[in-house]
Amino acid sequence: MSVRHTPCLSVSLRQQAGRSHWGALAALLVIALGIGIGYWLISQPPRVERRAAPASPAPSVEVIRPETGAVAPDIQGYGRVIAARQTDIAAQVGGRLVDFSDAAEPGRVVEDGAPLATLDVSDYQLAVRSAQAALDQAEANLAIERAEQIRARSEYESFGRQLSAERRALVLREPQLKVAQATVDSAEVDLESAQLDLSRTQIKAPYRAMIQERLAGPGSEISANTAVLSLVDVEHFWVRVSLPSEELTWLDTGEDGSPGASVRLTSRGWPDGVYREGKVFSVLPDLEESGLLAQVLVRVDDPLALESDAPALRLGDVVNATFEATPQDGLIALPTLALRDDSRVWIADEDGRLQIRNVNVIYRGEERALLDADSSALTSGQRIIVSNLAQAREGMQLRVIGDAQDTGTATTAPLPPAKGNTPGNAAPHTEGARS
Known part of the structure; x- marks a missing residue:
């Protein structure tokens, strides 16, 4: 049996094949277009409009005015209270x-x-009585011997002959009289000794x-x-204070027995604001073994406060001693915290900008530093910065606070660097941040 294809069926099949071909082609075009757009987006970086950074405010700093003229350092140390005179009283007799x-x-x-x-006292009273009896016996013998001497002289004179000096001394019993007198003297000494032992x-x-x-x-x-x-002894105590040897040049150490510099003594056990006064007496010849420090003796009268309402010093107590140093001219006094790198200070100039100056430090204590005025080029009118800055650079703008003589500059907008201050010649210094 033969099959015959009709014209309608062939046309339908051709139409379906054509539609499938165009759909696949469209899908490929869509995919290619998506890949192209994605590649373009990836290859092109995002464009974000850049805005200027907000202006940072100038950091706030506290300033002080330096003290010039005749100034002195604050010399402090710790000392131990010791007795000026301590005695163990012993019996002089048994x-x-x-x-x-x-x-x-x-x-x-x-x-x-x-x-x-x-x-x-029983035995010593008996000794006194015995010595007194011996003295009485010796005095009686001396009286008898003197009577014998008178009799011998009378007989010698009645004899009418002149004898030699030696024989005449024997005839007149002069040796016997000396023995009797010596016995009396010895008895007197024995009595005085017995009486002295009794008093002891x-x-x-x-x-x-x-x-x-x-x-x-x-x-x-x-x-x-x-x-x-x-x-x-309650008349006075010593306080032995240890100090660096170089600090002695600032003190009056009391030469020729005269009282030296005044010293203020405080103790932890005393109320706030309560202190005792002392005077530098001398400097000991030996150094402290642990720290090789000089040892200064401070005299404190009436240490136990028997005649005043002051706090009492106790033997062995450790006290803080603040010495009255001798002022010297040509110096500048600053708080120690104002020093940077041990030999620099920060200054806020008239425009409120930071200036960094090198200084010559003569003395540096825990709270106070002294500078040589000639070599440090500082004056009493300059404003010394005592605040810390995170990044200190020459010429940076500051906002000054705490200056009683000047209200300072209160500019918050960033200013261009000072003339001649470039990143190459700036002097940065890192401290703890404070703004």
Whole structure:
């Protein structure tokens, strides 16, 4: 059986094939167009309109005016309170310690010559009586011998003959008289010695002092030179302060026994604003072992405040000492925090710009530094910056605050660099940021 294709079926098949061909071609064109647009977008960077950065305000700084003329450094140090005179009172004779006086208590002040303790006097009273009896016997023998000498002289004169000097001395009993006189003298010495030992049974204060400690108890059998009490002089104490040797040139160290520079002493245990006054007495010849510092002795009168309402100094206490230094001319005083790199300062000029100056530092303390006025080229009218800046550069604009003599420049808009100040000749200095 043969099959016959009709004309209508052939035309339909050709139309379907044509539509499939054009659809595929359109899809390829769309894909190619997308790839082209994507490549163009990738190859072209985004164009963003650049805007000028906002103007940064000038940093704020605090300034001070330097102190010129005759100035002095602030010299401070720490010292330990020590006794000027401390004594262990010992018995000069032996015996039983009977008792202490009512004033011989630790912490009590005793006057010069005040009785402190008493030893048993029985043996010493007997010794005095024995010495007195020996003296009486010697004086009686001397009186008898003088009577014998008178009798011998009478007989010699009645004899009527002249003898040699030696024989005449024997006849007149002159050697026997000397022996009797010597016996009396020896007996007197023995009596005085016994009386002195008796008086030494009472122990007395050698000077005005405070009782520190009892070293023996009542009823103790003590021998000569046994310490009984510990005393400390209350008239004055020493404060031994350690200072660098170069700081001594600023102090009056009290030559020829005259009082030196005044010293203000403070302690942690005292209320705020309370202090004691002292005077530099001398400089010790040896250095402190740990830091090789000079040791200065400061004298403080009435250290225990027995005659005033001042706070009392205690032995062993550590105090802060502030010395009155001798001013010198031709110097400039600044706070130590105003120094930069140990030899520079920052200045705010009349236009409120930063100027960096080299200075010659004569003295640098914890709070105060002294500069040589001639070599530092600073004046009392200049404004010294004491604030820190994150990036300090010559000529940068500043906003000055805290100057009582000048309200400062309050410009917030950035200004062009000062004439001649280029990145090549700027002197940057990094500190802690403050603006």
